[in-house]
Every structure is written in structure tokens, then in C-alpha cells.
Amino acid sequence: MDISRKKNSQVTILDVARESGVSYSTVSRVLNGFDFVKGSTREKVLEAAERLGYVANIQARSLAGGRTQIIGLLVPGLDNGYITEIVGGIDQELAHSDYDLMLYTTHRFQGKESLYVKTIANGLVDGLILLVPHNAQNYLQALPNQNFPYVLVDQIDNTYNSTTVDATNWQGAYDAASYLIKLGHQRIGFIMGHPELNSARERFDGYRAALQHHRIAYEESLVIEGDYLTKSGYSGAKHLLSLPQPPTAIFASNDLSAFGVLDAIHEAGLRIPEDISVVGFDDIPLASLVYPKLTTVRQPLVQIGQVAVRLLLEKLENPEKEARRVTLATELVVRDSSAPRG
Amino acid sequence: MDISRKKNSQVTILDVARESGVSYSTVSRVLNGFDFVKGSTREKVLEAAERLGYVANIQARSLAGGRTQIIGLLVPGLDNGYITEIVGGIDQELAHSDYDLMLYTTHRFQGKESLYVKTIANGLVDGLILLVPHNAQNYLQALPNQNFPYVLVDQIDNTYNSTTVDATNWQGAYDAASYLIKLGHQRIGFIMGHPELNSARERFDGYRAALQHHRIAYEESLVIEGDYLTKSGYSGAKHLLSLPQPPTAIFASNDLSAFGVLDAIHEAGLRIPEDISVVGFDDIPLASLVYPKLTTVRQPLVQIGQVAVRLLLEKLENPEKEARRVTLATELVVRDSSAPRG
DNA sequence: TTTAGCGCTGCAAACGCTTGCAAGAACACT
DNA sequence: AGTGTTCTTGCAAGCGTTTGCAGCGCTAAA
Numbered sequence: 001m002d003i004s005r006k007k008n009s010q011v012t013i014l015d016v017a018r019e020s021g022v023s024y025s026t027v028s029r030v031l032n033g034f035d036f037v038k039g040s041t042r043e044k045v046l047e048a049a050e051r052l053g054y055v056a057n058i059q060a061r062s063l064a065g066g067r068t069q070i071i072g073l074l075v076p077g078l079d080n081g082y083i084t085e086i087v088g089g090i091d092q093e094l095a096h097s098d099y100d101l102m103l104y105t106t107h108r109f110q111g112k113e114s115l116y117v118k119t120i121a122n123g124l125v126d127g128l129i130l131l132v133p134h135n136a137q138n139y140l141q142a143l144p145n146q147n148f149p150y151v152l153v154d155q156i157d158n159t160y161n162s163t164t165v166d167a168t169n170w171q172g173a174y175d176a177a178s179y180l181i182k183l184g185h186q187r188i189g190f191i192m193g194h195p196e197l198n199s200a201r202e203r204f205d206g207y208r209a210a211l212q213h214h215r216i217a218y219e220e221s222l223v224i225e226g227d228y229l230t231k232s233g234y235s236g237a238k239h240l241l242s243l244p245q246p247p248t249a250i251f252a253s254n255d256l257s258a259f260g261v262l263d264a265i266h267e268a269g270l271r272i273p274e275d276i277s278v279v280g281f282d283d284i285p286l287a288s289l290v291y292p293k294l295t296t297v298r299q300p301l302v303q304i305g306q307v308a309v310r311l312l313l314e315k316l317e318n319p320e321k322e323a324r325r326v327t328l329a330t331e332l333v334v335r336d337s338s339a340p341r342g
Numbered sequence: 343m344d345i346s347r348k349k350n351s352q353v354t355i356l357d358v359a360r361e362s363g364v365s366y367s368t369v370s371r372v373l374n375g376f377d378f379v380k381g382s383t384r385e386k387v388l389e390a391a392e393r394l395g396y397v398a399n400i401q402a403r404s405l406a407g408g409r410t411q412i413i414g415l416l417v418p419g420l421d422n423g424y425i426t427e428i429v430g431g432i433d434q435e436l437a438h439s440d441y442d443l444m445l446y447t448t449h450r451f452q453g454k455e456s457l458y459v460k461t462i463a464n465g466l467v468d469g470l471i472l473l474v475p476h477n478a479q480n481y482l483q484a485l486p487n488q489n490f491p492y493v494l495v496d497q498i499d500n501t502y503n504s505t506t507v508d509a510t511n512w513q514g515a516y517d518a519a520s521y522l523i524k525l526g527h528q529r530i531g532f533i534m535g536h537p538e539l540n541s542a543r544e545r546f547d548g549y550r551a552a553l554q555h556h557r558i559a560y561e562e563s564l565v566i567e568g569d570y571l572t573k574s575g576y577s578g579a580k581h582l583l584s585l586p587q588p589p590t591a592i593f594a595s596n597d598l599s600a601f602g603v604l605d606a607i608h609e610a611g612l613r614i615p616e617d618i619s620v621v622g623f624d625d626i627p628l629a630s631l632v633y634p635k636l637t638t639v640r641q642p643l644v645q646i647g648q649v650a651v652r653l654l655l656e657k658l659e660n661p662e663k664e665a666r667r668v669t670l671a672t673e674l675v676v677r678d679s680s681a682p683r684g
Numbered sequence: 685t686t687t688a689g690c691g692c693t694g695c696a697a698a699c700g701c702t703t704g705c706a707a708g709a710a711c712a713c714t
Numbered sequence: 715a716g717t718g719t720t721c722t723t724g725c726a727a728g729c730g731t732t733t734g735c736a737g738c739g740c741t742a743a744a
């Protein structure tokens with residue numbers, strides 16, 4: 001097994017020390033922004049470091065007990081605008097800090113989350129953002145100790161007291177359904193998200209609450225269990241359209257499934273929104289690219305990512321910081337896929 | 343500065359050694375799959391490691407001269423189906439190996455690519471996949487030495503002799519244009535990609551070659567300079583439609599800009615494909631979600647990512663391996679946005 | 685029985701850095 | 715000038731591994 005080392009011209013702290021005529025510990029202190037270093041010394045060191053093109057070796061730093069300046073991001077996959085938007089926010093915010101990003105996709109460790117997380121946390125990340133689909137507990141329980149800094153995105157955890165970011169799912173769904181009702185729709189189909197996810201449940205509850213509030217009978221046949229994927233939106237809508245008395249509007253629990261709905265409706269030769277209205281949830285970038293442009297409940301996805309990072313950095317700065325939950329507001333965005341009942 | 347260490351229950355190689363009654367170097371050798379270890383010893387060690395829940399410390403390993411088992415991925419951003427598809431392929435392939443992924447976005451280091459890359463390469467990645475938008479040279483020249491394993495995706499580099507993966511851009515464009523011509527279109531608008539990218543140039547050349555081959559005069563006014571973004575497709579199409587004699591088909595250099603084209607056409611009240619045909623390039627997942635479903639030239643994006651990983655791992659195994667270029671085939675996918683000239 | 689040879693194992697050094705501790709330098713005060 | 719403080723700085727240990735080298739025990743040959 002040939003381990004070809006790249007131990008070529010690595011400039012180390014020792015080189016900088018030699019170059020600037022101080023001890024290597026002083027260099028370390030300067031580089032770590034320590035106080036108690038004389039101004040002139042600091043200058044000398046920084047200048048030497050610059051001249052030599054010194055760049056710190058993260059492994060060594062971390063081994064010796066320092067930070068790695070890396071945060072880990074656990075996501076199910078990147079195949080989805082919802083996630084990539086959030087990741088974009090995370091990336092943006094991280095760019096202002098000096099942390100780098102380690103990306104872990106969970107699909108490769110089905111059923112072994114615990115080992116996975118253990119490895120990660122024991123490894124080289126200073127903190128973790130969990131953007132996991134289901135059962136966060138599986139991941140959390142594996143955290144070496146509850147002091148390891150992490151934040152949970154869009155998942156409530158009722159076992160541990162986790163720092164969390166999410167959006168007003170209930171309210172968003174309530175608003176969307178109310179909007180459709182005000183447009184005169186009485187029969188509103190609903191494509192559910194994956195029922196294991198609490199965002200899905202909250203949206204469902206919001207939908208029902210809106211019906212109830214407007215005294216519209218809840219009709220079970222209009223509710224389709226889905227999984228947030230396009231396909232389930234498609235088949236769900238197909239089913240709804242085949243009903244003896246089909247709905248005049250369909251509210252899909254997320255944009256992805258709403259796209260499936262659009263597709264099914266087009267296929268049935270119906271017009272949107274003249275014949276039937278469609279509303280989604282998320283407002284991923286695609287939502288305004290499809291035809292017709294999708295009316296949807298906007299989640300501030302980028303912002304969610306940013307806030308997650310901010311919370312994590314906060315925790316990193318000050319490990320004693322209390323866990324907290326930040327819930328960002330959603331907003332109905334009316335586009336071309338919805339209209340008064342014809 | 344409070345450095346709260348997590349040096350809690352870290353199980354080290356020493357613990358495993360103690361538990362299994364051998365020396366730590368033997369443990370190391372077992373864990374690294376070395377030969378020259380007696381079968382029974384190996385068993386004992388592995389069992390002890392398992393029992394203790396040992397997981398290697400990457401920093402230490404790397405410091406001591408081993409591998410980090412991390413590969414770095416340099417991308418401009420994740421806000422784009424084209425990239426995320428490729429990244430998906432990379433992730434997929436990586437899942438079969440035991441490498442983890444470090445994600446670096448380049449936008450944060452405008453103009454300082456060289457320092458950035460230096461840091462990365464000097465840091466903890468064993469190899470690098472560069473999925474950078476323009477001027478790969480900027481990045482490459484910074485690689486500490488040309489022996490650092492890396493592969494270039496969808497970018498040709500004519501300075502260094504780099505291992506590269508790309509697709510048949512020229513051929514794809516040629517096929518698409520020929521297809522439109524065979525449908526009877528004579529005036530085919532073309533939305534160019536970013537002219538700095540050779541994929542954009544190659545596609546343009548393919549388009550022109552097809553025209554020439556079918557003896558259709560090249561008309562400069564039908565070619566719009568773009569940048570691969572939706573907006574440029576939109577404004578480009580708007581312009582084309584306003585021509586005294588507008589084209590009967592538009593070929594956009596990528597799907598994203600094709601979406602802009604669709605949008606502009608819808609807005610103009612024209613029907614697709616009855617009034618005008620549209621063809622894209624890439625076949626990102628969205629392409630079959632828009633309405634009408636987009637006819638496009640399929641690039642095997644996922645596969646490109648996979649191949650990139652495979653080439654990199656190959657290089658990692660065997661650093662002496664010659665650089666090579668792999669070009670994957672594109673394929674025209676006919677959907678609903680194109681039809682014979684009406 | 686001795687000895688060479690081989691398979692296997694352990695020791696110790698190194699990787700580049702952080703940080704507690706102690707000592708030197710500088711300064712102010714008596 | 716002497717002493718006590720307060721700043722600065724250097725030394726050395728240690729972080730968890732890998733790996734060259736030396737050496738052990740054992741077998742096989744003499």
C-alpha cells in the first residue's frame with residue numbers, strides 16, 4: 001500500500017518562527033489571535049507568515065486541541081430544491097465566518113445513523129447541522145454527549161432539548177387553505193406530505209383548521225397521503241380527478257408534489273387555473289419556472305439555512321447557551337395557478 | 343478564549359490495544375488492513391475494536407502521514423440543477439467507497455482562488471474534484487504540485503495535462519439543431535451559454551455545423567449571447583420574438599435558459615410547440631417538470647459525477663496513472679416542446 | 685542441539701499544532 | 715538600587731496516528 005505523502009514544501013509554524021525570530025508558541029499565539037503578544041512581535045510574525053505563504057494545518061491544530069473550523073452538514077441528499085436552497089443559505093452564511101463545510105449524505109447509512117453520527121462527531125467537525133428527513137432521535141441519541149454543538153432544521157425533537165429552526169407550517173397551510181376558500185372553493189383536495197414528518201402533520205392540521213374555521217366539512221376522500229415527492233402528487237391528483245365529484249382546487253403539501261399535480265391536470269386536459277386551482281408549499285425556485293407559475297406558501301428557505309448557521313456559531317462561541325427554537329414566518333405567494341372558482 | 347474540548351470518552355487505538363492485549367502499532371496495522379498480522383491477532387483486535395466502539399481519529403491519522411479519506415469538491419454553488427445532479431452522482435459513487443466529502447463553494451473567494459486551493463490542498467483532502475465555472479487554470483496553477491490528485495469536470499484545460507470528464511457538447515448541439523432542421527425549421531434562434539466556457543463554445547459550433555451541413559445560411563441576428571442563466575434565456579427570447587421575422591424554433595444552450603425562453607414565449611401569447619419549438623441542453627430533472635415538457639439534449643450528469651469520482655480514486659490508488667479525458671455521450675430527448683414547423 | 689530465517693510484534697519517533705507552566709523582561713514603585 | 719507586578723515569551727508535553735526498525739519466538743535446516 002503506497003502512501004504517497006505530500007510532505008513536500010509544507011510551510012510550518014516552525015518555519016514562520018525561524019523567519020520571524022520568535023518561538024513557535026508565540027507564532028501559534030499570534031495566529032490564534034491571542035492577547036498578551038506585543039504589537040511589534042505580532043506584526044513581525046504576521047508578516048513572516050504572509051511572506052512564507054503559511055497556511056495552518058487543520059489536522060494538527062485539531063489534534064492539539066484546537067478547533068477544526070469545520071462544520072458538518074447532514075442531509076438526505078441534494079436532489080431537491082428545498083434542501084439545496086437551505087444549503088445555499090448555510091453556505092452563504094458560512095462564507096462570512098471562517099468555517100468550512102463538510103457534507104454528509106445520510107442515505108448511505110440507512111439504519112446505522114448512530115455509528116455514522118458518532119464517527120462524524122468524533123471526527124473533525126466542530127458542530128453539526130442536521131437537515132435530516134425523519135426521526136432525528138436516531139441521530140441525536142448518537143451524539144457523544146449532549147454538549148456537542150448541533151442544530152436541527154425543520155424537525156422538532158421532543159426527546160432532547162435541541163436548538164431548532166423551522167417555519168410556521170401550520171399557519172402557512174392555514175393561510176393557503178383559507179385563501180382558496182375565499183376564492184370560492186369548497187372542495188379542496190389535499191396532498192399530504194410524509195406523515196412521519198411533523199412539517200407534514202402541521203400542514204395537514206393547518207388545512208383542517210382552515211376548513212373548520214370556515215365551516216366546510218372535512219372530507220376524507222379529498223385527502224391523499226403522500227410523501228413530498230412529485231410522483232405522489234401526480235398519482236394523488238390523478239386519483240382526485242377521477243372522483244365522481246372532483247375538487248376544484250388542490251393544495252399540495254410541498255411544491256415538488258404540486259408539480260406532479262400540475263402534470264396530472266395537464267394530462268387530463270384541464271386548464272389551470274380556469275378549471276382547477278393548485279397551491280403548493282415551499283416556494284422553491286422552480287415554483288416560478290413551471291407553467292403556470294405556482295401559487296405557493298413561501299418558506300424563507302435561504303434564511304432558514306442562515307439562521308441555522310447563526311445559531312450553531314452562537315453555540316460554538318458559547319457552549320453554555322441555552323437551546324432555543326426559532327420559527328420563521330411563511331407567506332402566501334399568489335401566482336398564476338390559482339383563481340376564483342369558475 | 344474558551345476551548346471546550348470534547349476529549350470525553352474518545353476511544354483510542356491504545357484502548358483497543360489494551361483490551362486486546364497487543365501493542366498499539368499492531369492495532370494500527372490491523373485497522374489498516376496490513377498483511378503480516380497473524381489471523382488470530384487480527385480477530386482479537388477487530389473484535390475488541392468493535393466491542394469498544396472504536397472509530398479512528400482522522401486528524402491524527404492524517405497528521406501521521408496516512409490518508410484522510412476525504413475528497414474535496416469545488417463548486418461555484420448549489421443553486422442549479424446541473425450542478426446538483428453531478429454532485430448527486432459524485433455522492434452516489436462516493437457512498438461505495440469510504441471517502442467523505444468536503445464541499446467548497448468558490449463564490450466566496452473571488453479572485454483569491456489560488457490561496458483558496460492552496461489551503462484546501464495543503465489541508466485535509468486527499469484529492470480534489472473541480473467543478474468550477476471558468477478559468478480552471480486559476481485553480482490549477484495553485485495546486486502545490488501537479489501530483490496532487492484532482493479531476494476536472496466539464497472544463498478543458500489546455501495548460502496542464504489534467505484528467506477530465508465531459509460530454510459530447512458539439513455532437514449534442516449538432517444533433518439538436520439537425521433535429522429541428524429536419525422538422526422543417528429554417529430559422530432557428532440560438533441562445534448561447536457563457537462564451538468563456540468551452541462547453542458553450544462547443545455547443546455553438548455544433549449548432550453552426552448543423553446549419554452548414556444542411557445548407558442553411560448562418561444568420562447572426564438569430565444568435566443571442568447568454569450566460570446559461572434563466573434570465574438571459576428570457577430576455578434573449580424576447581428579443582428574438584421581436585424580430586421582424588422571428589425564428590420558428592429556439593435552441594437554448596442549456597435547460598435553465600430554455601426555461602426562460604418558455605417563459606418569454608408564454609408571455610407573448612404564443613403556443614409551444616404549435617407556434618414555436620424549443621429545445622434545451624442538459625436534461626436536468628426540471629426539464630420534464632415544466633410545461634410543456636422540454637425537448638432537450640441529455641447529458642448524463644449523474645454519470646459524469648460518478649466517472650469523476652472513479653477517475654479520482656484511480657489516481658489516488660495509483661498516482662503514476664496517466665491523466666486522461668473521458669467524454670460521455672449526449673442524447674437527444676424529444677418531449678413536448680418541439681414539433682414540425684407549423 | 686544449534687543456527688539461520690522468517691513471520692509477526694513492539695518501541696519510539698514523527699506529523700504540526702495548542703497550551704499550561706515557568707521564567708525572563710520591563711516597568712513602577714518604594 | 716531593590717523589590718514586586720505585570721507583560722511577554724519560551725519550553726515541553728501531549729493530541730492519536732502511522733511506520734521504520736529492531737527484536738522476539740518459532741520453525742526448518744544443519
